[in-house]
Amino acid sequence: DGGITQSPKYLFRKEGQNVTLSCEQNLNHDAMYWYRQDPGQGLRLIYYSQIVNDFQKGDIAEGYSVSREKKESFPLTVTSAQKNPTAFYLCASNRGLNTEAFFGQGTRLTVV
Amino acid sequence: DAKTTQPPSMDCAEGRAANLPCNHSTISGNEYVYWYRQIHSQGPQYIIHGLKNNETNEMASLIITEDRKSSTLILPHATLRDTAVYYCIVRVGNAGGTSYGKLTFGQGTILTVHP
Numbered sequence: 001d002g003g004i005t006q007s008p009k010y011l012f013r014k015e016g017q018n019v020t021l022s023c024e025q026n027l028n029h030d031a032m033y034w035y036r037q038d039p040g041q042g043l044r045l046i047y048y049s050q051i052v053n054d055f056q057k058g059d060i061a062e063g064y065s066v067s068r069e070k071k072e073s074f075p076l077t078v079t080s081a082q083k084n085p086t087a088f089y090l091c092a093s094n095r096g097l098n099t100e101a102f103f104g105q106g107t108r109l110t111v112v
Numbered sequence: 113d114a115k116t117t118q119p120p121s122m123d124c125a126e127g128r129a130a131n132l133p134c135n136h137s138t139i140s141g142n143e144y145v146y147w148y149r150q151i152h153s154q155g156p157q158y159i160i161h162g163l164k165n166n167e168t169n170e171m172a173s174l175i176i177t178e179d180r181k182s183s184t185l186i187l188p189h190a191t192l193r194d195t196a197v198y199y200c201i202v203r204v205g206n207a208g209g210t211s212y213g214k215l216t217f218g219q220g221t222i223l224t225v226h227p
Contacts, residue, residue: 033215035217041219042199042217042219042220043156043199044217045215045217059216088153090156092155092156092215100146100158100161101158101215102158103156103157105154105155106153106154106155108153
């Protein structure tokens with residue numbers, strides 16, 4: 001089945017460690033996005049990529065990094081510089097102009 | 113992207129129509145109106161989108177006012193499974209010469225459907 005897959009669903013890390021969240025899509029979409037969601041809040045855009053080997057900062061990029069070496073994959077690294085990394089992380093992709101975005105089921109990251 | 117304003121919460125009786133409003137008074141000519149919903153702890157689900165004409169699909173109807181400053185999402189026969197947070201988003205059609213406008217989410221409306 002076509003879709004967008006995030007793994008793992010739950011992730012625990014110690015404070016000060018970098019951690020990488022996986023996002024893979026087999027929808028042949030050009031654009032991919034990473035969002036962060038805190039309890040009771042809406043989604044905030046971290047990074048987005050419109051094409052392979054290119055990406056732009058969203059509204060809250062500090063403490064995060066991404067890469068887009070393949071069309072299918074857009075991993076997000078939460079670095080130790082991110083002051084409050086515990087959150088629900090959502091990845092999305094879409095085909096292009098004025099098309100709907102498809103979301104993964106999210107990764108809940110807890111840093112202890 | 114234009115900012116949207118939605119009521120924080122709404123209630124609806126099961127089987128009745130749920131009408132969710134959204135104000136987007138600063139929308140510009142090339143921005144589309146999108147609606148998504150998010151059930152607790154899941155990824156958002158696309159519902160519908162439109163530019164200026166009313167739209168209908170198997171999930172919902174979207175009514176956009178003539179001046180495009182507001183819209184209403186209509187769930188014609190709400191069920192308990194429609195309880196979710198509903199997000200109204202306006203999205204630019206072009207961003208810096210490319211075709212992919214970023215999606216910016218607000219706080220959304222918590223819709224509670226009760227028996």
